Amino acid sequence: MSALPSPRVEPEAGLPTRVTVYEVGPRDGLQAETDIIPSSVKAELCRRLYAAGSRDLEITSFVPPTWVPQLADAAQVVADVEVPSGARAVALVPNLRGLERAIEAGVREVAVVVSATESFAKANLNTTRAGAIDRAVEVIAAAGAQGIPVRGYVSMAFGDPWEGQVDTASVTSAAAELHAAGARTIALGDTIGVSTPGLTTRVVNETLAAGIPLDGIALHLHDTYGQSLANVLAALRLGVAEFDASVGGLGRCPYAKGATGNLATEDLVWMLHGLGIETGLDLGALAATTEWLSRVRGTRAPSNVARALAAAGLDTAEPGRPEPAQKAATA
Numbered sequence: 001m002s003a004l005p006s007p008r009v010e011p012e013a014g015l016p017t018r019v020t021v022y023e024v025g026p027r028d029g030l031q032a033e034t035d036i037i038p039s040s041v042k043a044e045l046c047r048r049l050y051a052a053g054s055r056d057l058e059i060t061s062f063v064p065p066t067w068v069p070q071l072a073d074a075a076q077v078v079a080d081v082e083v084p085s086g087a088r089a090v091a092l093v094p095n096l097r098g099l100e101r102a103i104e105a106g107v108r109e110v111a112v113v114v115s116a117t118e119s120f121a122k123a124n125l126n127t128t129r130a131g132a133i134d135r136a137v138e139v140i141a142a143a144g145a146q147g148i149p150v151r152g153y154v155s156m157a158f159g160d161p162w163e164g165q166v167d168t169a170s171v172t173s174a175a176a177e178l179h180a181a182g183a184r185t186i187a188l189g190d191t192i193g194v195s196t197p198g199l200t201t202r203v204v205n206e207t208l209a210a211g212i213p214l215d216g217i218a219l220h221l222h223d224t225y226g227q228s229l230a231n232v233l234a235a236l237r238l239g240v241a242e243f244d245a246s247v248g249g250l251g252r253c254p255y256a257k258g259a260t261g262n263l264a265t266e267d268l269v270w271m272l273h274g275l276g277i278e279t280g281l282d283l284g285a286l287a288a289t290t291e292w293l294s295r296v297r298g299t300r301a302p303s304n305v306a307r308a309l310a311a312a313g314l315d316t317a318e319p320g321r322p323e324p325a326q327k328a329a330t331a
Ligand SMILES: CC(=O)SCCNC(=O)CCNC(=O)[C@H](O)C(C)(C)COP(=O)(O)OP(=O)(O)OC[C@H]1O[C@@H](n2cnc3c(N)ncnc32)[C@H](O)[C@@H]1OP(=O)(O)O
Pocket: 028, 031, 061, 062, 063, 064, 065, 067, 068, 092, 094, 095, 097, 098, 099, 101, 113, 124, 125, 126, 155, 191, 252, 253, 254, 255, 256
């Protein structure tokens, strides 16, 4: 299946030639949705994402069901998804209990989350900023002892709904602590989607200056103010080569006041392919996945590209269905 390709140019000098798109749809994308989605649908979502070429997938989180009821079925989803060889299936864990549950379920890679601000540490993790870092460091050590790699998120890295502007030093020091503890990648989270390219450039540069290597930095962007792709471009120009995204643009943290959806995977891939950057992802299969999920749930996804492709009738085919040209010929 092929989608309308984004208009391409020769890759801009200095940009990465390949980017890792770290797919958070099954976890961040679904965590705040209030209609409880059956585990079978979540597992099918993961299968479709792998089939679309995703190799870096965050499939669920092992947090208390009282905190995130939608992901209470984390173990079931893990059990139901066959991870293709060479692909990742990461689970977010908020503490040692979450790590234990994840390992018991068969997870082989986890992510931890801390906050650059006190307000969000309290709202999202029921602790202080320092308490959250201590907890994450504990998880990284325990996971490391079992050979389990850990990804570290620093949330509210670009702005906080209660505190406003965030001191970049509180972002970089949190990132440095996670990195020193052994987190392989530090994902800088624009949890409420307020950053602009100048701020993104500053925070990435200061994270680099704090000793985090370029290949250990990822950006996790929400699109609340429509700035995500501009922020991606700013970061690409610094050499950042890993970006989080959620299929269809779903997602937000239920404990982050004012947050809206993640950067949509289709929108990111449209831009990256247009810049001549490889992702390994099939845009048509991603758009079909968004369409499938919207149909199953009776909702509409925010992704601009998925909507445009569907409106153009170019990429609504399910795998195995005829391509649009064939449909027209047989109509
Ligand atoms: C930016 C983002 O998108 S981040 C992702 C979205 N946000 C989230 O997922 C929320 C994450 N936050 C949390 O999970 C919570 O704040 C926690 C677990 C870190 C702390 O919450 P607290 O209520 O202080 O946890 P506490 O340690 O007191 O435990 C409360 C209960 O939950 C249980 N519990 C704690 N951790 C877990 C876990 N990982 N899984 C299942 N149960 C757990 C405890 O056993 C205890 O049970 P009990 O009442 O029957 O004794």
